[in-house]
Structure formats: structure tokens, C-alpha cells
Amino acid sequence: MLQQQQQQQQHAATSAARRVKCAQCGASALCTEHALCSCAFAPICESCLCGQQQQQQQQQQKGKQESVEAARVSRFVAGPLTTLARGIEALLRNTEGQKDLEKATDDIKKQFGEMFDEMLSAEWDKFNAEREMQVRAKHKIQVVEELVATEVDYLADLRLLVGWWQVELVKANLLTSEEICIIFGNIAEMVLLSGELLEELKRCKEAPSVKQLIGAAFLKRIPFFKLYTEYTAGRDDATEIIIDAKRNHKFVTLHDKLRAMPQTKGLGLDDYLIKPAQRIMKYPLLLRDLMKDTPADHPDSKNLMKACQEMEEVLAKINTETKRRQTARVVQTLQPNLIWRKEVQISVPFPLTRNQGYDLTAS
Numbered sequence: 001m002l003q004q005q006q007q008q009q010q011h012a013a014t015s016a017a018r019r020v021k022c023a024q025c026g027a028s029a030l031c032t033e034h035a036l037c038s039c040a041f042a043p044i045c046e047s048c049l050c051g052q053q054q055q056q057q058q059q060q061q062k063g064k065q066e067s068v069e070a071a072r073v074s075r076f077v078a079g080p081l082t083t084l085a086r087g088i089e090a091l092l093r094n095t096e097g098q099k100d101l102e103k104a105t106d107d108i109k110k111q112f113g114e115m116f117d118e119m120l121s122a123e124w125d126k127f128n129a130e131r132e133m134q135v136r137a138k139h140k141i142q143v144v145e146e147l148v149a150t151e152v153d154y155l156a157d158l159r160l161l162v163g164w165w166q167v168e169l170v171k172a173n174l175l176t177s178e179e180i181c182i183i184f185g186n187i188a189e190m191v192l193l194s195g196e197l198l199e200e201l202k203r204c205k206e207a208p209s210v211k212q213l214i215g216a217a218f219l220k221r222i223p224f225f226k227l228y229t230e231y232t233a234g235r236d237d238a239t240e241i242i243i244d245a246k247r248n249h250k251f252v253t254l255h256d257k258l259r260a261m262p263q264t265k266g267l268g269l270d271d272y273l274i275k276p277a278q279r280i281m282k283y284p285l286l287l288r289d290l291m292k293d294t295p296a297d298h299p300d301s302k303n304l305m306k307a308c309q310e311m312e313e314v315l316a317k318i319n320t321e322t323k324r325r326q327t328a329r330v331v332q333t334l335q336p337n338l339i340w341r342k343e344v345q346i347s348v349p350f351p352l353t354r355n356q357g358y359d360l361t362a363s
Contacts, residue, residue: 143290144212147286151198154194157272157275162188165184169254182234182238183241184273186231189224201217210298210299215302215308216300218311219307226317228280229318232280233322233324233325235277280314280318287304287311
């Protein structure tokens with residue numbers, strides 16, 4: 001008897017459950033009688049139900065953002081309208097009869113027409129100023145991120161120069177120690193400078209906007225950027241050494257082998273040696289962008305302005321020194337082929353002048 005009752009209960013439970021097809025994805029699933037009560041008209045499987053809930057949450061979030069934006073847009077009208085309504089109410093409160101009402105209407109047009117336009121214009125300017133401030137703040141974040149990301153890449157390239165190219169060329173013993181020093185210059189000191197700057201830039205990036213003192217970070221290191229003046233001024237000598245070295249088959253084979261390595265990204269020695277010159281020219285541009293996007297009352301505003309000026313002066317010194325070295329090289333190259341009518345030795349690296357009464361003729 002007991003066994004028969006259990007079989008009847010099991011049969012009832014089985015009949016109470018049936019398989020239904022999801023109305024969205026078409027998947028077949030076992031649906032109990034209780035579940036059918038909630039999905040009798042459009043059965044939905046559990047995965048589709050979760051997707052629907054997520055989509056509803058996204059729509060609600062989008063609706064909230066649109067409501068906030070609409071409130072901001074309408075705020076510049078709400079203020080003037082409220083002020084205007086109060087003024088009109090005060091005027092109409094003292095009117096009696098049709099003539100007084102007509103007179104009050106004329107007075108309202110005269111008194112509040114220009115006033116409303118002025119208030120509306122003032123609110124609109126305020127609204128635009130706030131919006132522009134938000135746009136600048138967003139752009140400043142992007143510039144800071146670019147500054148940090150490009151400094152990371154630049155530091156990696158410098159380390160590759162001294163830790164890979166220089167080491168391998170020294171091992172190959174195809175160049176003298178003097179030639180190695182001329183080619184790589186003071187890149188080791190640049191690695192230290194870039195590393196310290198990058199650490200401070202990362203701290204600025206993580207700090208709140210009011211504590212991002214990027215201009216101050218550059219100002220502290222302005223004296224050390226003279227390293228770039230020394231480096232770029234010696235590039236012509238380095239280029240000449242590399243050109244001569246490429247006449248050696250062993251050097252070319254080693255160079256191509258190193259360039260094919262994954263860490264060099266397919267770039268040659270010349271491509272890496274020019275990166276410091278490219279980077280020093282990029283700093284003033286990034287600082288100028290930061291200066292434009294920084295409010296005048298920001299603690300770093302004056303620092304950015306001064307840092308931008310200082311970095312541009314560094315570039316000017318680099319250009320001046322580079323031209324002076326180039327002129328000296330030209331003079332040094334021409335000196336053996338020149339005959340002076342008076343016994344005057346050229347003082348290299350000073351430029352030649354034709355104002356001293358000496359006739360210059362080629363041999």
C-alpha cells in the first residue's frame with residue numbers, strides 16, 4: 001500500500017513537469033509547474049533572463065545619465081525664468097482692471113525684455129564655461145596618460161641601447177672604445193634622468209588633479225636636460241663612425257643580426273640613436289598641452305608655464321650648439337685646402353668671417 005502511494009506521488013511530480021522552449025533563444029528546458037506560472041505566456045530560460053536583467057540595468061543607467069545632462073542643459077534657462085516670473089507676479093499684483101493689465105504688460109516687456117536676455121546670456125556663458133572646464137579636464141587626463149606611456153617606451157628604448165646594442169658591439173670588438181663612447185654618448189646618464197622623471201610622473205598620474213605637479217617635476221630637472229645638448233651636438237661624429245663601420249662586412253652582419261632580434265622590434269642602431277633627439281622635442285609640446293588644459297588657479301599652472309619656457313630654451317641651446325659644431329666640422333674639413341695670404345691660423349670651432357681683409361682662395 002505504501003509503495004503504491006509513493007509511485008502515485010512520483011507520477012504526479014513527473015506529470016507536473018514538462019519541457020518548454022525559450023521564447024528568445026529557442027533552447028529547450030525542463031520547466032516545473034511553479035515555473036510555468038511565471039512564464040506561461042513567454043517562457044524564458046535562465047541565461048536569457050539574466051541577459052534581459054543586465055540590459056535593463058544598462059538602459060536605466062543610460063536614462064540616469066541623460067537625465068543629468070538634460071538637467072544641466074535646462075538649468076541655464078530655469079534661473080532667469082524664475083527671476084522673471086517673480087518680477088511679473090509683483091507687477092500684476094498691483095493691477096486693477098483691463099487698462100491696468102495692458103499697462104502692466106507693456107511695462108513687463110520694457111523692463112524685463114532686456115533683463116531676461118542678459119540673464120539668459122549670463123547663464124549660458126556660465127554653462128559653457130563649466131562644460132569647457134570639463135572638456136579640458138578630460139583632455140588633460142589624456143595628455144598625462146600619453147606623457148607617462150611614452151616615457152615608459154622611451155626609457156625602455158634607452159635601456160635597450162646601453163644594455164643590448166652597446167654591450168654587443170663591445171663584445172664584437174669591431175669598434176674602438178673611443179668610437180663606442182662617441183656613438184652612445186651620455187645615454188647612461190639619460191637612463192637615470194628618465195627613470196627618475198618617470199617615477200614622479202607616475203605618482204602625479206595617480207594623485208588627484210589638484211596635486212598633479214607635473215610642471216614642478218620638470219623644473220627640478222631642467223639643469224640635467226643639458227645632457228641632451230651634449231648628446232645631440234655629437235650626432236654628426238657618431239653618424240660618420242657608423243657609416244665607416246658599415247663598410248665592414250662583419251659589422252653589417254652583426255648589425256642585421258641584432259636588428260632581427262625580437263627585442264629590437266626590427267629597428268636598427270640609427271633608429272634608436274635618434275630617439276633622445278625626438279624625445280627632447282616632444283617635451284615642450286606635451287607641457288604646452290598641459291598648460292592649456294590647466295586652470296589659472298591650479299597650484300601647478302605657473303610651474304607648467306615656466307617649465308615650458310625652460311624646455312624651449314633647452315631646445316634653442318641644442319640648435320645653437322649643433323650649428324656651431326657643424327660649422328666647426330666644415331671649417332676643419334676645408335682648412336687643408338685653403339691658402340691664406342697672411343699667416344693666420346683658423347681657430348676652430350669659431351666660424352670663418354670675410355670681414356678682416358683676407359683673401360681666401362682654393363688650392
